[in-house]
Amino acid sequence: MLIQFTVGNCLSFNGEKTLEMFASRQTNLQEQLYIPESRYIPKILKAAIVFGPNASGKSNLIKVIDYAVSVVLNKPSTLKGRYLFFKLSPECYEKPSTFQFEILIEKTIYRLGFAIKNDIIEEEWLYKAISTGEQLIYCRNYDENGKNKNKIEFGEKYSHYIADEQLNLILSITPPNNLFLYESVKRNRDDFKEVYEWFKKVVIIYPKTSFKLSEQNVDDEELLDLYRLMLKKSDTGIEDIEIKQSDSYNFAPKLSSKNNKSENESPGLTLTQKDKTINYNLIIKRKSLDKNKEIEFNLNEESDGTNRLFHLIPILKLIKKDSIILVDELDRSLHPLLSRFLLHEFFKLGIKHKSQLIATSHDVTLLNVKLLRRDSIWFIKKNYKMASTLYSLVEYESVRNDKVLSKAYLSGLYGAIPMLDKEE
Helix, strand or coil: CEEEEEEECECCECCCEEEECECCCCCCCHHHEECCCCCCCCCEECEEEEECCCCCCHHHHHHHHHHHHHHHHCCCCCCCCCCCCCCCCHHHCCCCEEEEEEEEECCEEEEEEEEEECCEEEEEEEEEEECCEEEEEEEEEECCCCCCCEEEEECHHHHHHHHCHHHHHHHHHCCCCCCHHHHHHHCCCCCCHHHHHHHHHEEEECCCCCCCCCCCHHHCHHHHHHHHHHHHHCCCCCCEEEEEEECCCCCCCCECCCCCECCCCCCEEEEEECCEEEEEEEEEEEECCCCCCEEEECHHHCCHHHHHHHHHCCHHHHHHHCCEEEECCCCCCCCHHHHHHHHHHHHHHCCCCCCEEEEEECCHHHCCCCCCCHHHEEEEEECCCCCEEEEEHHHCCCCCCCCCHHHHHHCCCCCCCCCCCCCC
């Protein structure tokens, strides 16, 4: 589970800002918490919903977490080719961007962080929490001008690694844009592997993420049953869905004038099996007006809201995998009651699991202390230096459980709303 994430000097974040998943002393909605057996592990929130005006940094929060995860896993990033540093302050140009995760794996808390400047990882650190504080596992520094560019310090409890020839070789060949953590796992060392594997549980869903068939979900009846159940519960009018094999691929991507794929292309999959090409398509079925037969539709014939549901519903399956799910604009194209419904289902299905949901939203109807814990409600806004700041509703101690939060928020009581230039 994610306990907290800290970012500094990246995109719209200037000084270090932290999203915390620690639970407050609030006693209601306990089902929205992970309650550990050990007194050394804090109660952890299963959700954090971030509200704020346009251009406040909500999407940037998702992007920087996505980027930091991509660095750990050595995967392509949405920020590739972009300047990372906070561009509005000249002093930030020469400073590294910093990222830090505090995570819970089984019954152990780890803190992994790194600093990046010009695509070079200048520093990397890994700590382990113990009953009396923290233990350093290792801290690695990169010096471009040094004789030994990669230098590492191991903590007292891990000093035996100093004489480990294989780890020293891995350190010496670790490139400047990769983590030592990644390189050690890549070369089949298991010393820090559980930390690396945790990051594979992070799932990112952006507003323009679209449903696509994959080789995995063609035969995934559990996922199809989940779609059938949730689409009926959501009052979409959809009776059934089916992944159908077709003789010819009728739903090939349409190209625009710029040779880009059409946003409305129908999700299809072409597989080659034993020299035979098999085409699959997702088919949506609705009852005809006389109820005598089923009419087939393609996903590109459905509304934006239905398309959004198709990508959000799998979140409920990821709950069983204890995934950390990040959604930018949870409410995009959804009716407010559907957004509430999805949150309710997430908490209901996640009672026995450690899955977490971190999402941004403009839907003020979600600002409800009967739906969300106060410590799960976060705000983001720009300060006078035009840098994004993060803060939680728990900072406002006088909030009553019967208070209409949406009205108070829109009136400006908690900040994080657009300051419009109103005419008299």
